[in-house]
Amino acid sequence: FHIRRGDFQYKDTRVEADVIYDNVxxxxxxxxxxxxATDERNMTFFDPIRxxxxxxxxxxxxxxxxxxxxxxYGMLDQLVASRGRTFIGAYYSTFTxxxxxxxxxxxxxxxxxxxxxxxxxxxxxxPMRQKHSMNHYNSLVSPLWAREFPVxxxxxxxxxxxxxxxx
Numbered sequence: 001f002h003i004r005r006g007d008f009q010y011k012d013t014r015v016e017a018d019v020i021y022d023n024v025x026x027x028x029x030x031x032x033x034x035x036x037a038t039d040e041r042n043m044t045f046f047d048p049i050r051x052x053x054x055x056x057x058x059x060x061x062x063x064x065x066x067x068x069x070x071x072x073y074g075m076l077d078q079l080v081a082s083r084g085r086t087f088i089g090a091y092y093s094t095f096t097x098x099x100x101x102x103x104x105x106x107x108x109x110x111x112x113x114x115x116x117x118x119x120x121x122x123x124x125x126x127p128m129r130q131k132h133s134m135n136h137y138n139s140l141v142s143p144l145w146a147r148e149f150p151v152x153x154x155x156x157x158x159x160x161x162x163x164x165x166x167x
Contacts (some may be wrong), residue, residue: 001038001050002087002088002096002099003046003125004039004090004096012092012127017045017047019126020089020126022047023126023128024123024131027053027123028053030053033056035057036107037058037077058077058080082099085121087099087122087123096147098148104118104148104152104153105113107153117137119134119136121135124155137150138150
């Protein structure tokens with residue numbers, strides 16, 4: 001999960017945790033382990049999700065992280081969130097977008113289901129009209145900054161034909 005709260009400028013995405021859970025319960029496995037990358041400071045906010053999943057946050061692992069500079073915590077959140085079987089994030093968030101790009105790279109390297117056509121097992125908790133947009137191939141559509149597209153990871157690691165490189 002990436003649940004954006006804090007300074008997110010898209011107020012319509014600021015929904016309570018019970019709404020987030022209701023929006024994505026069909027793609028979650030009951031009582032599964034869930035890592036949540038978030039800027040929310042009030043951990044009781046997540047209680048409705050905790051009723052259905054074993055939740056963990058980066059602060060749960062500070063004893064393992066050691067003296068890592070806190071400026072890197074966001075990047076570490078992204079790396080951890082990128083490795084789940086399923087990822088759920090906020091559509092308008094570039095933080096979520098980059099997690100999806102990393103997931104795309106993993107899907108290609110590991111040849112995960114759907115890798116041939118750029119599909120990744122990621123969803124958006126809001127807005128609902130975008131919930132499944134990462135589950136099918138899309139060419140570039142506006143807004144470009146709000147999400148990632150399979151062209152960023154699909155079929156990028158191969159040799160180019162002779163003459164295909166401009167000099």
